[in-house]
Amino acid sequence: MAELKYISGFGNECSSEDPRCPGSLPEGQNNPQVCPYNLYAEQLSGSAFTCPRSTNKRSWLYRILPSVSHKPFESIDEGQVTHNWDEVDPDPNQLRWKPFEIPKASQKKVDFVSGLHTLCGAGDIKSNNGLAIHIFLCNTSMENRCFYNSDGDFLIVPQKGNLLIYTEFGKMLVQPNEICVIQDVSPFNVVAWHGNYTPYKYNLKNFMVINSVAFDHASLLVCSQDPSIFTVLTAKSVRPGVAIADFVIFPPRWGVADKTFRPPYYHRNCMSEFMGLIRGHYEAKQGGFLPGGGSLHSTMTPHGPDADCFEKASKVKLAPERIADGTMAFMFESSLSLAVTKWGLKASRCLDENYHKCWEPLKSHFTPNSRNPAEPN
Numbered sequence: 001m002a003e004l005k006y007i008s009g010f011g012n013e014c015s016s017e018d019p020r021c022p023g024s025l026p027e028g029q030n031n032p033q034v035c036p037y038n039l040y041a042e043q044l045s046g047s048a049f050t051c052p053r054s055t056n057k058r059s060w061l062y063r064i065l066p067s068v069s070h071k072p073f074e075s076i077d078e079g080q081v082t083h084n085w086d087e088v089d090p091d092p093n094q095l096r097w098k099p100f101e102i103p104k105a106s107q108k109k110v111d112f113v114s115g116l117h118t119l120c121g122a123g124d125i126k127s128n129n130g131l132a133i134h135i136f137l138c139n140t141s142m143e144n145r146c147f148y149n150s151d152g153d154f155l156i157v158p159q160k161g162n163l164l165i166y167t168e169f170g171k172m173l174v175q176p177n178e179i180c181v182i183q184d185v186s187p188f189n190v191v192a193w194h195g196n197y198t199p200y201k202y203n204l205k206n207f208m209v210i211n212s213v214a215f216d217h218a219s220l221l222v223c224s225q226d227p228s229i230f231t232v233l234t235a236k237s238v239r240p241g242v243a244i245a246d247f248v249i250f251p252p253r254w255g256v257a258d259k260t261f262r263p264p265y266y267h268r269n270c271m272s273e274f275m276g277l278i279r280g281h282y283e284a285k286q287g288g289f290l291p292g293g294g295s296l297h298s299t300m301t302p303h304g305p306d307a308d309c310f311e312k313a314s315k316v317k318l319a320p321e322r323i324a325d326g327t328m329a330f331m332f333e334s335s336l337s338l339a340v341t342k343w344g345l346k347a348s349r350c351l352d353e354n355y356h357k358c359w360e361p362l363k364s365h366f367t368p369n370s371r372n373p374a375e376p377n
């Protein structure tokens with residue numbers, strides 16, 4: 001396939017015309033009485049009409065037939081997609097999954113849609129307020145079918161293999177370490193479009209991460225260097241500063257903080273945290289948390305570095321060091337309390353029953369008679 005060309009810019013007003021139909025974008029207006037080439041004008045809105053201009057998201061598409069000219073929708077019974085968050089009793093335990101198994105194409109062909117498995121989520125589709133985390137496990141391309149998600153934005157984080165995604169705005173090749181956001185209806189008959197509501201992809205290696213240059217990784221009140229500094233994308237809730245979901249990454253970077261325990265600290269969080277690993281390892285858990293697996297620490301569930309990480313990071317002589325070279329971990333941090341599905345707990349057969357054991361070797365170092373800890377060697 002010829003190399004794909006991309007339009008650059010996040011949230012920009014972009015436009016595109018099929019080179020075979022020059023001038024297919026109407027000039028000076030969106031909805032002429034008759035469109036160039038006798039195309040149909042169709043608007044796709046991503047924000048309420050009443051949103052202020054600065055937050056207004058919409059695109060205009062000029063297509064051979066409007067999207068409405070489809071056959072009636074019919075329900076299909078396949079896949080493991082659910083929005084039933086009461087399938088199992090609430091589980092406050094720390095949960096970790098071994099790498100999810102991709103089915104073998106020689107046994108059964110599974111495409112992206114059939115390969116969607118809901119792992120956890122919260123909220124309500126009808127009120128358009130919520131979040132679902134699905135694991136996609138597929139081995140074959142979609143043929144003669146397309147997919148759109150009218151429940152919300154779809155952020156895709158591939159871990160293995162490449163995705164060539166055909167959208168009504170054009171094609172995107174998305175590879176591990178890249179992400180993309182889509183919702184697109186895809187009878188592929190769009191000749192031209194313009195607007196600021198489009199699918200996009202992003203290479204995580206381009207994210208400019210910041211970190212402490214003096215001390216502390218997460219000081220209270222002032223200058224909080226918590227993972228919010230690693231936030232790439234935010235799905236906002238109606239409460240200012242509180243996200244339905246933040247997409248956060250832990251990319252390769254420098255660690256230079258003085259007199260500081262540098263790995264993630266122990267914490268209980270009023271937000272829920274789902275983590276995954278695209279490649280390498282995660283600094284707080286060198287073993288057990290593997291690429292292609294995941295972990296969930298839901299609201300207020302305590303977690304933090306494993307015993308080995310704690311011992312090493314408490315003793316190490318602090319010098320500037322490269323952290324996480326060759327690795328990429330990510331997190332969805334959500335203000336919703338994420339419930340796990342039956343598939344997540346049982347049918348996936350990937351739940352790591354031994355996860356809690358990574359904290360078992362933690363021992364008390366309390367020294368009641370000596371206030372000052374010994375200097376590391």
Ligand SMILES: O=C(O)Cc1cc(O)ccc1O
Binds near residue numbers: 264
């Ligand atoms: O739990 C985790 O490993 C993610 C995380 C990292 C960190 O440095 C601070 C808070 C946090 O949730």
Ligand SMILES: [Fe+2]
Binds near residue numbers: 267269273297303
């Ligand atoms: Fe955390």
